[in-house]
Amino acid sequence: MEFIKEELSNLKQKNLHRRLKTMNAAQSSRTMVNGKECILLSSNNYLGLTEHPELKAAAKEAVDFWGTGSGGSRLITGNMRLHEELEETIARFKGTEAAIVFNTGYMANMGAITALVGRGDIIFSDELNHASIIDGCRLSQAKTIIYPHKDTGVLEELLQQNSSSYRRIYIITDGVFSMDGDLAPLPRLVELAEKYNAWLMVDDAHATGVMGHRGSGTAEHFGLEGRIPIQIGTLSKAIGSAGGFVAGSYGLIDYLRNKARSFIYSTALPPSEIAVALAAFRVLRTNPQIRKSLHLNAHYLRSGLKEIGLTILTEESPVIPVLIGDASKAVQMAQQLLSLGVFAPGIRPPTVPAGMSRLRVAVMATHTRDDLDKALAAFAQAGQEMGVI
Template identity: 45%
Template sequence: MTDKFSWIEDELRTLQEAGLRTTIRTIGSACGAWMVVDGKKVLNFCTNNYLGLANHPRLKSAAQAALEKWGAGPAAVRSIAGTLELHRELETRLAAFKEVEDALYVQSGFCANQAVIPALVGKEDIIFTDRLNHASIIDGCRLSSAEIVVYEHCDVEDAERAIKAHKGKYRRAMLITDGVFSMDGDIAPLDRLHALCEQHGIITMVDDAHGEGVVGRSGRGIVDHFRLNGKFDLEIGTLSKAFGVVGGVIAGRKLVIDWIRQKARPFLFSSAVTAADTAACLAAVELLEQGSELVDKLWENTRYFKEGMRRAGFDTGPSATPITPVMLGEASLAQQFSRKLFDGEPGLFAMPIGFPTVPQGKARIRVMISAAHSREDLDLGLEIFAKVGKELGVIS
């Protein structure tokens, strides 16, 4: 009898030969500047723990207290019996932090994009989307059944051309962009995109997953960075990166957020986030409200590390944020480079990124700088990268 899934072996073999098969490593410690990965203590340049909050004492204490008071899980979806006082408190605090009317806390940033897009546009509508937008945006657009028009990456003129070419052919229109692009670390021209959309009456939406806690005043995000607070229609965020916990946030006008509460399927049909996670998120917001010390340290570390990499001869792409892509080209080289980083003594944890996450021929090691890194950590990281880069002929 023929194995119905024999084709999977062939496909996995093809991925392996092309250097595109993902190797999933196992973490054996809390997230920090140093971690235990696959049983080995290594320097961590891989996680999205921008501000070092994932193992912060205040967040852990808040989570422990909430666990004692509220229990392990809410045991219901938000719309039936799962909305805790903590959820509403976090939403109020996030709205105030972002200087918008309202916010909705959902299970993840991925869920947030899938919640918003189909709730606002459908078959009679159109979406203008940046070519390099995150997979969660792409999937949300597909779920909406709206016409999808891709404009070239961060190209306002191309977005305008697309908008004019489709004028009058839709009921509603939405333009969606990442704020900080997760693979290249560059920033969307949000001010110019906003002006364009205002001119043509288009709904504006930005995914700020890698901007929150990183750019803007005390990490208020990409919209704050461009001083567009309350003007951009929808801000989508995540609390799993700089905030160090888990969950997604949808922020904007109260009218729009109320509508999403009525129509968003991930919100309506998936269980609420736990009290412990919610309380930890509240603690993270409080830390950021108190000052910019951690954000300042993150940027100080970023500038130091990037300058060291450039001096060593590495190509770090167009990044304008702590995301530091070490451009290598071929996926097989990126995988080899990552293994050598990890296998050294001491080892360094930084995963390779290849197709389809990034275009063919643009594989890289993506380095994620954190406020948790000391100057000694950064110097050691630069030393390890230079050693492997010379061994593999990437730098001379």
């Protein structure tokens, strides 16, 4: 056990030791953290749907009718009619032939990559891709080449140099990058995938319900419907439930049902979560105003933060990375903000590169102008006190 002690003290010395914060209330725009009331400014509950009455009612009804658990994996006893209805709904939402639901977004990436990619294949993966993509690539045993973030020039050179000697070629990218909030250069990635006969896989965890005219993701945002063969998403962020999915052709989805180990060997999601996701897709269809409020709020907050003099790394989505740089300073700034009633946690290495520590600010559709003004006042005060403005 000595190595555990050593490693923990090592993390503490480097200011990289993580502690859990306790939420004492729901993921609302105003909540309780460590017993203190504050404005929540970093939730992935972008649309505020976890508090939506239709979603709550759907969960309760599902428990009454279907019970609390699914009782088995999808291929044994856990495949309820609800799961199938959700997959049909996701396929319609994404404009694909079919979809398959996994228990988490993490498991969707791991399951899809390890089922589709193996020895003899090559993956080109953006350097800022999410950990679940990185882990899927590692486990796949394929040759993996990490290309510089969004650099399609370098990617094309790598494709030219490497692709002829491999069985199948994959390009994998986040749609919206989770810690930077910027968008993948999908139009060019689609061209490259088509030119080099590569499979393009896009993880829209932070774009589902958020980007595009109907909120169906980055393919819709860029007008690339039908040109991205493997589309991943989560139900755990803007959709306000839990779970992940892959959307694509009938063949792809049937293949994953038979080959994706994280789908096959895990108990199906409970019916309440499935019913909540179904209700969320209904709300997205019937109330597009929620998504509009999200983007208006993001615009307002970004402008305010820049006016104060803070450095915003990107401006393309409701994820607003406020650059602090030094890891300990980012943590102190987050603590200072919390004491002023704003919860915007510091993100440090290894989640982001050294020197790029930041506050990951994420706005919600349900924040009021008053919430955002109060948050901006807290940022101005904390920023001056910390010397980052």
